[in-house]
Amino acid sequence: MKGVPSMTKEQIRARVEALGEWFHNLDLNGVQTAPGHFLGDYPRFKFERFAHALPADLSGKSVLDIGCNAGFYSLEMKRRGAERVLGIDTDERYLAQARFAAEVCGVADAIEFREMSVFEIAALRERFDLVIFMGVLYHLRHPLLALDLIHEHVARDLLLFQSMQRGSTEVEPVAGDYPFWETEIFERPGYPKLAFVERRYAHDPTNWWIPNRACVEAMLRSSGFEIVSHPEEEVYVCRRRELTERERGDRAVYPLH
Template sequence: MSATTTLSKEEIQRRVEALGEWFHNLDLGGVQTAPNHFLWNYPANKFKHFAHVIPQDLTGKTVLDIGCNAGFYSMEMKRRGAARVLGIDSDDRYLAQARLASEVTGLEAEFRNLSVYDVAELGERFDLVIFMGVLYHLRHPLLALDLIHEHVAKDLLLFQSMQRGAEEAMTPEEDYPFSETAVFDDPRWPKLHFIEKRYSKDPSNWWAPNAAAAEAMLRSAGFAILGHPEQEVYLCRRVEAPWGAGAAYPAKEKRA
């Protein structure tokens, strides 16, 4: 870990402003990057509610931050002593913001332009994968979870997705007869709400799962839920995926 920057506050302010609007409000040498954020001091004000579920000491551990934005979670994991932190995003401006944050704070993380659909290119697994605020922006969300399971997750997954609909999750039966239709009208049934046009003026919002769908998708991809410290947030452990899971089709396993 390198020392913090010797840049003046004025120079930091200039470089922050040159990188345009920030979604993460970071304190960079006394400069707030998004002081007027509509979610207030985001994401620090959110992280404080579930920070305790992540090991305080990450010494020797590796972390992959998918959809890292300006690097808030990447920086936090470096503060906990992670040996290596890699943040990926498909937005070059966010990556430039993250690199500036790393430079100013002296928290040395690596940032690369890479899609979640291309994580196999990394060729390595990470002790902790952070997948926060990304799922609902994806056209193919379950594929993304399958790829994370198959290629980069080694142990823990920190997951969050915007949720809409019923907050209570039902546990479906193992099977239903073809004639059963009423169960699909139960608001607690796992549902992904498809957003064809826009939601909250954002054309990148494609899906809004209810709580049951978010949890079922995690299990279906091979992630056991260890904790649910806050609404929408889950800490999971990678386990063997159930039959039929996986990014490749058809599945290798045979039906019994």
């Protein structure tokens, strides 16, 4: 992707500063958007750990980037040749950053960015070959519903998923059922656990739920996603599968149509 030749580094830097604080550190023709990020060169350093797990050629494929922020993953998927890329976010400031980044990279007309919540995706009435759901789950008050909606309405094949995790990284097999008086399993490190954050974690009031590894994998399976690979400690590549009638019937909450 070629950048916009008419913009100097000084002009790009001025726009970057005018668009406020950036969470994605992007390289826009030599100008970094978040050089002092507390995580380092984020999210590039993380992406480099699992980039190999995604198709190198996305020609003819469609991508939905949920919680796209400043568009790092949307831009990367376009670089891999995706035919259609749609990034959605609820923060208009992030969307403005993403649109500017796409403009500088010369793909402003090739990537669509839209203000939308994961809970509104049924309105898209479109399925995508790859759905990216990175760094969003733990910011939601209703995380499992979000996964159900993704499965029901927008996922056609692959899901790229990431969530912050805390607690044990052990994973124990889960039985089909447990007797009412069984309580010891809830103390086991490898049993799925989802911690609720009533106030704040890491100074962020939007961090609501933090799962352990077993919980992440259980939630993905329960929502109809088969884990294909686990290329990075918090990242999963999954494939959508059809739910059985019993699985659909066991659900207490159904995705909205």
